[in-house]
Amino acid sequence: SDTATLQRGLPIPQGISKPAFLSAIDELRNLLGAKHVLLNDKEIKNGWYMESPNTHDMMPLFDSEEFIASAVVYPGSVDDVKIIVKWANKHLIPLFPISIGRNLGYGGSAPRVRGSVTIDLGRRMNRILDINADDFTCLVEPGVTFYALHEELVKRGLDDKMWIDTPDLGGGSVIGNTLDRGVGYTPYGDHWACHSGLEVVLPSVGEKGDVSVLRTGMGALGVGGENTWQCFPYGFGPYNDGIFSQSNFGIVTKMGMTLMPNPGGFESFMYTFANESDLAPLIEIIRPLRISNILENVAQLRHGLQTLSVKGHPRTKYFAGTGPMPDDVVRKHLRTTATGECAWVYYGMSYGPAHIRGHKLDIIDKEFHRIPGCKRIDPSTLPADEYFWSRDRIASGTPDLEELKWVNWMPNGSHIAFSPVSPIRGKDADNLFALARKRHAEAGIDLMPAFCVGLREMHLIVEIVFDAEDEEMKRKAEECLRGMIDDAAKLGYGEYRTHLALMDQVAGTYSWNDSALMKFNNTLKDAIDPNGILAPGRCGIWPERYRNRGWEL
Numbered sequence: 001s002d003t004a005t006l007q008r009g010l011p012i013p014q015g016i017s018k019p020a021f022l023s024a025i026d027e028l029r030n031l032l033g034a035k036h037v038l039l040n041d042k043e044i045k046n047g048w049y050m051e052s053p054n055t056h057d058m059m060p061l062f063d064s065e066e067f068i069a070s071a072v073v074y075p076g077s078v079d080d081v082k083i084i085v086k087w088a089n090k091h092l093i094p095l096f097p098i099s100i101g102r103n104l105g106y107g108g109s110a111p112r113v114r115g116s117v118t119i120d121l122g123r124r125m126n127r128i129l130d131i132n133a134d135d136f137t138c139l140v141e142p143g144v145t146f147y148a149l150h151e152e153l154v155k156r157g158l159d160d161k162m163w164i165d166t167p168d169l170g171g172g173s174v175i176g177n178t179l180d181r182g183v184g185y186t187p188y189g190d191h192w193a194c195h196s197g198l199e200v201v202l203p204s205v206g207e208k209g210d211v212s213v214l215r216t217g218m219g220a221l222g223v224g225g226e227n228t229w230q231c232f233p234y235g236f237g238p239y240n241d242g243i244f245s246q247s248n249f250g251i252v253t254k255m256g257m258t259l260m261p262n263p264g265g266f267e268s269f270m271y272t273f274a275n276e277s278d279l280a281p282l283i284e285i286i287r288p289l290r291i292s293n294i295l296e297n298v299a300q301l302r303h304g305l306q307t308l309s310v311k312g313h314p315r316t317k318y319f320a321g322t323g324p325m326p327d328d329v330v331r332k333h334l335r336t337t338a339t340g341e342c343a344w345v346y347y348g349m350s351y352g353p354a355h356i357r358g359h360k361l362d363i364i365d366k367e368f369h370r371i372p373g374c375k376r377i378d379p380s381t382l383p384a385d386e387y388f389w390s391r392d393r394i395a396s397g398t399p400d401l402e403e404l405k406w407v408n409w410m411p412n413g414s415h416i417a418f419s420p421v422s423p424i425r426g427k428d429a430d431n432l433f434a435l436a437r438k439r440h441a442e443a444g445i446d447l448m449p450a451f452c453v454g455l456r457e458m459h460l461i462v463e464i465v466f467d468a469e470d471e472e473m474k475r476k477a478e479e480c481l482r483g484m485i486d487d488a489a490k491l492g493y494g495e496y497r498t499h500l501a502l503m504d505q506v507a508g509t510y511s512w513n514d515s516a517l518m519k520f521n522n523t524l525k526d527a528i529d530p531n532g533i534l535a536p537g538r539c540g541i542w543p544e545r546y547r548n549r550g551w552e553l
């Protein structure tokens, strides 16, 4: 952990004087209790992943005091959240809600507008309100992490009956990750698709001084809605949930989630492929297997360099030169690892009893071996600390932290992701890999791509690992990212999610028909949040009070 004094002083939001802001903070303290409202006027404090700050991005692409909160408020109830919304509307102070704030790679806990007041919902609103062992569903508050939900299943003796689906790291919140449309690695890996029902506090204040709370889907029923709230996500009429994900239209205080039945057995497998040029034919093999559910989980096809970096050593252990690490150096070092020399590694899992798994695994083995040089690595040969076992835990619903290790690749290791989606086609994989390769070579940065294969699309996740203290490297990383976003957009690829710093650019690529979608989002924003207090700029959506006034990056 490291601590630095704030160089730019208390980050007061724009449009309000310091005395007026401090007096508003006093008012909020009186409303909620002084210990639940903390001013961020002293220092920037970073810690390791499980102690990550709730005031700023500890992996900053810009000056670490750019995306920073002026204060953090800890509501203990939905009524507290309503009080905060009313207060923000009165003083025109921007709010930024987080559930846990471990959105590392996408901005961490930082607000988009400097000086926003962060609502840390997770600190006090962290109850698991229901686990239904008949329906395989749960209802959670914002502070429930993947670890907490898993531990609760263990505590109740239900872990053998049902699983959670966790992202690579288990310290994030079920709600925050799902609202950002994050991914996990069991057949329930599309978290947004697996949620059912939201409770949302809206950001405006009515004529009578009231703040609205709504429930979506079956939760909107006047009586007894809860009965089916977590079983059927749509209810009646327009399906509104979507506008509360990757947006700034509401503060989510409860969410329903489906849980996966224990499939009665599971078996991880790993294949390596010798050449980078195997990518396209392999993706062509993967598509029909994935769509027909022979490949059952959101698996990962990772570049060899990522397999090397996840060992957790700094890059200098392998290579002292500058610029991207040459392929022959990567291969030389992989030779001494469990995967051996290779270009790509596929990590997957088969589910069900042995005889059912055997049938599917035979098909996969036969199909993958159509690629010359394909090797199946026998898991029984792998030591207990091999990364493969981390993927094994994650794909069977047990949260983990191993994935953090590649962040050590650089000193002051930070990272930021380029995350375009495409169909599962060889040509698309080649296009994306080629444009990433070109931009990384220009920037002198190591390329670490991983294809996460969903049911009919794949997310390419390219993590740029950079030294947070190296300004030149940060500029090159930004240039590389911006270049990739533009190159991808020209070819018809868009990001599924992005870092705060890149949201305007990414939103700008979704410009079909004179940016009709963004115009619609702006219309919604102005109607739902007329004072523009909630997370201005998130996902490129700026309220009228900020729009076209120089905030866009």
Ligand code: FAD
Pocket: 097, 098, 099, 100, 101, 102, 103, 104, 105, 108, 109, 121, 142, 167, 168, 169, 171, 172, 173, 174, 175, 176, 177, 179, 180, 181, 182, 183, 184, 250, 251, 252, 253, 403, 404, 535, 538
């Ligand atoms: P938060 O930071 O709390 O929320 C995310 C965003 O959603 C917030 O910034 C906010 O804008 C909005 N939000 C949150 N709560 C609310 C609310 N209650 N109401 C309204 N808006 C809200 N991510 C994946 O999806 N899959 C992965 O496999 C994965 N692997 C990772 C590996 C590494 C090594 C690292 C460092 C990160 C990885 N991530 C991954 C990214 C990130 O860590 C996770 O997505 C994490 O779960 C997000 O943080 P959080 O859950 O604490 O969400």
